[in-house]
Amino acid sequence: MPDTTYLYLIPFLPLAGFACLGLFGRRFPGQTSGWLATACIAVSAAMALSTAFGYFSDWGREGGGYASLQPIDVPWLVFTEELAIHLGVLLDPISVMMICIVTFVSLMVHVYSLGYLKGADRLPTYFAFLGLFTFSMLGLVMSSNLFQMYICWELVGVSSFLLIGFYFSSPAAVAASKKAFIVTRFADLGFLIGILILGEGADSYDFLTIIERLTATMDPNYAAVMAPTFLGFSVIGWGLGLVFIGGMGKSAMFPLHIWLPDAMEGPTPVSALIHAATMVVAGVFLVARLFPVYAVSVPELLSWVTLIGVFSALFAAVIACTQTDIKRVLAYSTMSQIGFMMFALGVSGYGGEAGLGYMASQFHLFTHALFKALLFLCAGAVIHAVHSNELKDMGGLRHRLPVTHACFLIACLAIAGLPPLAGFFSKEEILLAAYQRNHTVFYLALATSGLTAFYMFRLYFNIFWGQGGATGHHGHGEGGGFMMVPLVILSMGAIGAGFVPFGQFVTSDRLPLETHLHLGFSIAPVALGLAGIGLAALLYRKPSPLPGQIASRLGAVYETVYDRFYVDELYQFVTKQVVFRCIGAPAAWVDRHVVNGLVDFTGNTALKLSETVKGLQSGRVQQYALVFLCGLLLLGLLLMYIF
Amino acid sequence: MTEPGLPHLLFIGAALFFIGVFGFLTRRNLITMLMSVELVLNSVCINFVAFNRYLWQERLDGVFITIFIIAIAAAEAAVAIAIIIHLYRSHRTIDVGAAEDMKH
Numbered sequence: 244m245p246d247t248t249y250l251y252l253i254p255f256l257p258l259a260g261f262a263c264l265g266l267f268g269r270r271f272p273g274q275t276s277g278w279l280a281t282a283c284i285a286v287s288a289a290m291a292l293s294t295a296f297g298y299f300s301d302w303g304r305e306g307g308g309y310a311s312l313q314p315i316d317v318p319w320l321v322f323t324e325e326l327a328i329h330l331g332v333l334l335d336p337i338s339v340m341m342i343c344i345v346t347f348v349s350l351m352v353h354v355y356s357l358g359y360l361k362g363a364d365r366l367p368t369y370f371a372f373l374g375l376f377t378f379s380m381l382g383l384v385m386s387s388n389l390f391q392m393y394i395c396w397e398l399v400g401v402s403s404f405l406l407i408g409f410y411f412s413s414p415a416a417v418a419a420s421k422k423a424f425i426v427t428r429f430a431d432l433g434f435l436i437g438i439l440i441l442g443e444g445a446d447s448y449d450f451l452t453i454i455e456r457l458t459a460t461m462d463p464n465y466a467a468v469m470a471p472t473f474l475g476f477s478v479i480g481w482g483l484g485l486v487f488i489g490g491m492g493k494s495a496m497f498p499l500h501i502w503l504p505d506a507m508e509g510p511t512p513v514s515a516l517i518h519a520a521t522m523v524v525a526g527v528f529l530v531a532r533l534f535p536v537y538a539v540s541v542p543e544l545l546s547w548v549t550l551i552g553v554f555s556a557l558f559a560a561v562i563a564c565t566q567t568d569i570k571r572v573l574a575y576s577t578m579s580q581i582g583f584m585m586f587a588l589g590v591s592g593y594g595g596e597a598g599l600g601y602m603a604s605q606f607h608l609f610t611h612a613l614f615k616a617l618l619f620l621c622a623g624a625v626i627h628a629v630h631s632n633e634l635k636d637m638g639g640l641r642h643r644l645p646v647t648h649a650c651f652l653i654a655c656l657a658i659a660g661l662p663p664l665a666g667f668f669s670k671e672e673i674l675l676a677a678y679q680r681n682h683t684v685f686y687l688a689l690a691t692s693g694l695t696a697f698y699m700f701r702l703y704f705n706i707f708w709g710q711g712g713a714t715g716h717h718g719h720g721e722g723g724g725f726m727m728v729p730l731v732i733l734s735m736g737a738i739g740a741g742f743v744p745f746g747q748f749v750t751s752d753r754l755p756l757e758t759h760l761h762l763g764f765s766i767a768p769v770a771l772g773l774a775g776i777g778l779a780a781l782l783y784r785k786p787s788p789l790p791g792q793i794a795s796r797l798g799a800v801y802e803t804v805y806d807r808f809y810v811d812e813l814y815q816f817v818t819k820q821v822v823f824r825c826i827g828a829p830a831a832w833v834d835r836h837v838v839n840g841l842v843d844f845t846g847n848t849a850l851k852l853s854e855t856v857k858g859l860q861s862g863r864v865q866q867y868a869l870v871f872l873c874g875l876l877l878l879g880l881l882l883m884y885i886f
Numbered sequence: 887m888t889e890p891g892l893p894h895l896l897f898i899g900a901a902l903f904f905i906g907v908f909g910f911l912t913r914r915n916l917i918t919m920l921m922s923v924e925l926v927l928n929s930v931c932i933n934f935v936a937f938n939r940y941l942w943q944e945r946l947d948g949v950f951i952t953i954f955i956i957a958i959a960a961a962e963a964a965v966a967i968a969i970i971i972h973l974y975r976s977h978r979t980i981d982v983g984a985a986e987d988m989k990h
Contacts, residue, residue: 862985865910872907
């Protein structure tokens with residue numbers, strides 16, 4: 244293994260960019276702040292890609308598979324000999340893959356932002372926040388232990404909060420950033436408790452040690468942590484379940500998904516980076532990181548993962564069909580695709596052929612990062628051109644935005660799962676894994692896949708075909724080269740990423756897994772995808788009254804879906820009526836009357852006491868002298884008669 | 887008529903002391919109060935001299951202390967009169983009630 248101490252530079256270069264721009268950003272003239280940030284991330288990306296190349300082709304190999312290496316490991320908090328928290332880098336196939344995705348997509352987004360936000364206010368701040376995010380996300384995927392991951396996990400949440408609220412003068416953006424932060428923070432509470440429970444069970448926070456100790460079924464200690472405790476779950480069950488809740492919050496799984504659509508208030512390149520390609524898959528990554536423990540020790544928890552994943556996928560896809568804000572459609576589509584990744588993990592077993600779902604999930608994470616970032620960046624180009632997020636303001640843009648049109652079409656075909664684009668291969672593996680384990684999940688996933696094709700092409704036809712929208716004809720054309728180059732590079736990724744022999748590299752037991760494409764099996768998903776596209780073309784390619792008629796026919800059902808199944812309203816109700824009234828109000832009463840009363844009482848007592856004593860200090864010298872004399876006499880009498 | 891003994895002198899000392907204290911506590915004029923303090927000091931001097939004369943005739947400690955007290959009383963009178971003059975300058979009176987703003 245070569246010298247890999249340079250690895251710490253990969254996250255620390257963006258951090259250096261953040262520190263530099265955060266402190267001195269205002270002194271950089273014009274675009275230079277953006278160039279500096281882009282240069283930092285470009286070097287990081289180059290190092291990440293060379294690391295990946297070296298790892299997968301050379302020094303990462305170990306006994307036919309790939310090794311889990313810890314090239315950097317620094318003790319940080321040493322509590323006892325046994326229990327110490329280290330800061331380190333863990334290199335294994337998923338973390339190497341993730342650093343490539345994060346740095347690459349981040350680089351694309353940086354370059355794109357140079358064009359998209361040209362001349363905008365607070366450019367240095369924007370690039371500083373992007374640098375902070377990239378640092379935290381890289382730290383998250385490279386962490387060698389749960390605590391380091393948790394720190395980065397929270398930092399990712401903070402940078403997401405800062406970037407969603409970047410346009411802080413808009414009340415919607417401020418509300419959205421608060422919502423995102425509070426919802427994910429709520430979920431992170433579960434994560435933290437889960438970490439503590441797992442640490443207690445395994446006596447370590449180190450990933451490799453946890454995995455080793457909590458999957459050692461022969462070990463006598465193992466029986467102790469597996470024994471049923473509270474509510475019949477074992478210690479590991481509780482720990483992993485709570486950790487999964489943290490993952491659900493970050494990855495916008497039902498019912499903690501409500502923040503993701505609102506997060507679209509942030510700048511569009513940010514949505515591409517954080518809320519599509521990288522941060523939102525952190526939950527999937529977390530489950531994948533601890534996957535051996537899930538699969539070996541508490542497989543019943545994986546059925547919950549499957550259930551939540553497949554439900555979120557279908558639920559989001561249904562909502563995506565009715566939304567009219569282009570970015571919201573993409574947000575629900577992200578949620579739906581993450582649902583795919585989650586249930587793929589859920590139906591997976593550990594090792595060998597059974598681990599197909601794991602590999603498929605990571606594969607989909609990889610391809611999805613490329614084509615979903617592409618979709619968002621295209622959406623950014625469209626919004627840049629028409630100055631609106633609403634579909635009704637768009638239409639007929641294929642002549643004005645030819646490059647964007649081509650890239651968007653490629654991304655749509657990729658997400659719809661048509662061969663030979665990237666999404667086809669990964670989705671095929673997921674469906675296959677589901678088919679092998681659970682037919683219900685498979686049929687639901689198949690339906691979602693058809694819906695995906697429909698809503699993506701609904702978006703596509705509405706934007707690029709049909710008639711120009713109300714405000715469509717006085718905007719700009721395409722953005723400059725800075726915006727076009729990332730689109731073209733990402734669309735090449737969306738075309739080619741599927742041909743990566745992913746099973747050779749990333750599997751649950753780190754041994755190569757032969758994957759086969761069953762042509763017969765592919766017929767149904769592809770046919771459904773084509774049907775979805777056909778339906779979308781029929782309804783939206785030319786202006787037609789049909790969609791409106793269908794919507795009014797469906798009436799209440801359509802309204803419910805359009806209003807996102809009233810989940811937000813339910814949350815509002817619960818927070819306002821239950822949390823505020825039943826918890827907040829009594830707590831406020833206690834604070835106001837008990838805590839505050841106690842403080843007031845102390846103050847008032849001291850005040851009254853001083854009122855009574857203060858009369859003694861009259862300023863009359865003779866009175867003082869009298870008191871002094873009396874005291875003296877008393878003292879004299881005491882001395883005489885008592886001692 | 888017998889020779890005056892220690893009790894007579896101690897009686898004079900005590901009487902002088904209480905006259906001084908009474909004057910200090912009742913007079914409003916600061917000069918009078920200062921004079922009362924001098925009475926108190928002198929009563930102490932009488933005690934010292936008397937004890938020295940009747941109890942330890944071979945020693946002179948009481949006499950020396952008395953000389954000290956007289957010196958200190960002179961210094962004290964100088965300070966007190968300076969304070970009184972200042973009070974008069976600022977308040978145009980040497981009534982002790984005028985010095986009540988000391989409490990602030």
